[in-house]
Amino acid sequence: MFTITPTQPNITLPKLPYDLFAAIQSLKQELNAVILAHYYQDPDIQDIADYIGDSLELSRKAANTKADVIVFAGVHFMAETAKILNPHKLVLLPDLNAGCSLADSCPPDAFGAFKAAHPDHLVISYINCTAAIKAMSDIICTSSNSVKIINQIPKDRPIIFGPDRNLGRYVSQQTGRDMVLWQGACIVHENFSEKKIVQLQIAHPEAEIIAHPECEAPVLRHANYIGSTTALLKYSQSSLSQSFIVATEPGIIHQMQKQCPEKQFIPAPPTNNCACNECPHMRLNTLEKLYLAMKNRTPEITLPADIQAAALLPIQRMLEMSV
Ligand code: 13P
Ligand code: SF4
Numbered sequence: 001m002f003t004i005t006p007t008q009p010n011i012t013l014p015k016l017p018y019d020l021f022a023a024i025q026s027l028k029q030e031l032n033a034v035i036l037a038h039y040y041q042d043p044d045i046q047d048i049a050d051y052i053g054d055s056l057e058l059s060r061k062a063a064n065t066k067a068d069v070i071v072f073a074g075v076h077f078m079a080e081t082a083k084i085l086n087p088h089k090l091v092l093l094p095d096l097n098a099g100c101s102l103a104d105s106c107p108p109d110a111f112g113a114f115k116a117a118h119p120d121h122l123v124i125s126y127i128n129c130t131a132a133i134k135a136m137s138d139i140i141c142t143s144s145n146s147v148k149i150i151n152q153i154p155k156d157r158p159i160i161f162g163p164d165r166n167l168g169r170y171v172s173q174q175t176g177r178d179m180v181l182w183q184g185a186c187i188v189h190e191n192f193s194e195k196k197i198v199q200l201q202i203a204h205p206e207a208e209i210i211a212h213p214e215c216e217a218p219v220l221r222h223a224n225y226i227g228s229t230t231a232l233l234k235y236s237q238s239s240l241s242q243s244f245i246v247a248t249e250p251g252i253i254h255q256m257q258k259q260c261p262e263k264q265f266i267p268a269p270p271t272n273n274c275a276c277n278e279c280p281h282m283r284l285n286t287l288e289k290l291y292l293a294m295k296n297r298t299p300e301i302t303l304p305a306d307i308q309a310a311a312l313l314p315i316q317r318m319l320e321m322s323v
Contacts, residue, residue: 034067038074040251054230094289105184106163108132135310144228145322189214196269211247
């Protein structure tokens with residue numbers, strides 16, 4: 001004989017409307033809100049969003065929106081970027097714990113010391129970093145504009161690139177620039193198994209491998225095409241191939257399949273025994289949390305004023321250098 005005790009007896013679950021999609025649409029009107037979503041979000045969130053995009057496109061949308069409230073369905077550094085660009089607007093993130101392993105791999109104190117050890121270097125930081133790191137940077141970049149931005153830097157100017165060592169190495173190869181790399185990485189993209197990808201390609205010889213530059217070099221070596229999430233989506237539409245092995249977070253497959261229902265998209269396998277490579281941070285956001293964030297106008301992104309102000313210029317430089 002045993003009794004079952006609830007693990008959290010004092011928690012009352014919030015009441016949710018029957019039709020969440022309709023309730024979110026009506027809150028959007030009420031708040032004059034825009035919903036921006038990254039491709040790694042749950043399909044439901046992608047389907048209700050006003051705009052879906054890669055980090056650069058979402059930053060551009062955030063910079064140009066006329067909405068009073070920005071609901072950012074993505075991770076913390078993305079919502080922070082929207083806040084830096086819109087200091088007077090309310091920026092909501094459905095789950096404040098939606099962080100990023102790559103951003104976490106670059107603590108401001110250690111990065112400050114790294115920067116001080118290379119005083120003559122220009123600091124170019126991948127957007128997947130905290131606002132504090134952005135504030136220490138000269139220019140921000142994303143996976144879709146990093147090559148373009150680095151090609152605009154005078155050849156005799158040494159560069160620090162952080163925090164992603166894989167994107168840094170890839171950009172270095174593409175531009176011929178020898179950069180000092182911060183050794184950070186994304187847990188999702190570093191988890192793809194080269195061996196299993198090769199086995200998958202043997203089983204699907206007609207499939208093209210498409211990969212995000214955050215993947216490790218041995219995986220990228222097998223790729224027929226490398227690009228940001230939006231670039232991968234566009235390539236999957238324009239390529240004559242009917243089948244693709246997709247080496248990035250599998251949320252993007254929702255859009256790929258929507259655009260090309262007749263094509264086959266196979267998620268690249270990770271090294272562990274899990275069936276997929278979902279980002280545990282991105283997937284903290286749910287449609288329910290998005291509804292509650294809009295209804296309660298919280299959780300809100302707030303930043304220390306000095307960091308918010310200092311992080312703006314490097315983001316603006318990025319937007320100007322990538323037109
Ligand atoms: P992009 O969508 O800009 O390619 O970035 C991918 C990513 O890792 C976002 O966290
Ligand atoms: Fe960060 Fe990687 Fe998740 Fe993107 S996929 S949010 S880089 S942990």
